[in-house]
Amino acid sequence: MSAQKVRKKHIPIRTCIVCRQKRDKRQLVRIVRTSVSGVLVDPTGKQNGRGAYLCDQEQCWDQALNSRVLDQALKTELSEEERKTIYKQRPIERAAL
């Protein structure tokens, strides 16, 4: 085996679909549209399907779920049930200390 290549750590950048802030992927929460279980929060970020990202600001979650933003990003129509389930899993606001 040849010498190990030193790979530069690649940190993927994603954009919150509401506020459009670009963040390190790990600071965003992925919502995914799956073919089997509908739209859900994907804490692993690895689920197959069309994904959209939301940041940790409560207002972005409010807006995404009370408007068509998330529907449009995922090119689907979210049911009330899905909205409620996703909203319950929003990150607890860690307000600036």
Ligand SMILES: [Zn+2]
């Ligand atoms: Zn946001």
